[in-house]
Amino acid sequence: SQTIHQWPATLVQPVGSPLSLECTVEGTSNPNLYWYRQAAGRGLQLLFYSVGIGQISSEVPQNLSASRPQDRQFILSSKKLLLSDSGFYLCAWSGDVSNQPQHFGDGTRLSIL
Amino acid sequence: KNQVEQSPQSLIILEGKNCTLQCNYTVSPFSNLRWYKQDTGRGPVSLTIMTFSENTKSNGRYTATLDADTKQSSLHITASQLSDSASYICVVSRFNAGNMLTFGGGTRLMVKP
Numbered sequence: 096s097q098t099i100h101q102w103p104a105t106l107v108q109p110v111g112s113p114l115s116l117e118c119t120v121e122g123t124s125n126p127n128l129y130w131y132r133q134a135a136g137r138g139l140q141l142l143f144y145s146v147g148i149g150q151i152s153s154e155v156p157q158n159l160s161a162s163r164p165q166d167r168q169f170i171l172s173s174k175k176l177l178l179s180d181s182g183f184y185l186c187a188w189s190g191d192v193s194n195q196p197q198h199f200g201d202g203t204r205l206s207i208l
Numbered sequence: 209k210n211q212v213e214q215s216p217q218s219l220i221i222l223e224g225k226n227c228t229l230q231c232n233y234t235v236s237p238f239s240n241l242r243w244y245k246q247d248t249g250r251g252p253v254s255l256t257i258m259t260f261s262e263n264t265k266s267n268g269r270y271t272a273t274l275d276a277d278t279k280q281s282s283l284h285i286t287a288s289q290l291s292d293s294a295s296y297i298c299v300v301s302r303f304n305a306g307n308m309l310t311f312g313g314g315t316r317l318m319v320k321p
Contacts, residue, residue, distance in 0.1 A: 138311035185251050199251030
């Protein structure tokens with residue numbers, strides 16, 4: 096069966112520090128991969144999605160970036176974190192067919208001090 | 209503008225009671241509508257997916273309905289349990305937009321003993 100792993104579960108970082116969040120999927124090949132941010136009491140906001148290795152689409156301009164160095168690995172990065180980057184970051188994967196559900200990891204709660 | 213609105217924002221019910229959560233959307237062209245359950249601090253988990261031609265779909269004590277003409281959906285929870293306490297998120301997918309989703313802000317349900 097397929098599983099998705101995100102780490103770390105929680106992270107506290109100072110303003111201006113770099114960021115690297117990792118997401119890996121097991122049990123499937125060539126998944127679509129997604130990074131979302133969820134602010135408290137708000138809906139999920141799509142940040143990046145990828146349909147293949149090295150293919151990244153950005154939905155919202157910001158100081159975050161994403162990379163997909165391997166088929167089942169998706170990384171969210173920043174060179175310099177801002178206070179506004181605090182939030183709950185979720186990685187998800189789906190198959191290629193539009194009626195398939197997206198499967199979410201358990202998220203990373205990022206607090207910027 | 210493609211939007212998904214959910215009501216109520218929060219709801220408290222007693223264990224064993226039924227409840228109904230509402231979702232209205234303006235996403236067009238419509239492909240499918242999903243309901244997710246999100247426990248606090250965890251990623252969302254898919255409950256149901258309904259396409260244009262489906263009016264109702266059940267998953268255990270959860271029953272989702274869809275009226276594609278009025279662009280409304282509901283999620284009915286029968287005989288609530290304490291473990292039903294979570295946020296319930298309505299999500300709509302646009303036709304020909306791959307697996308890109310528009311998320312509602314969720315309804316936070318609390319089931320009390």
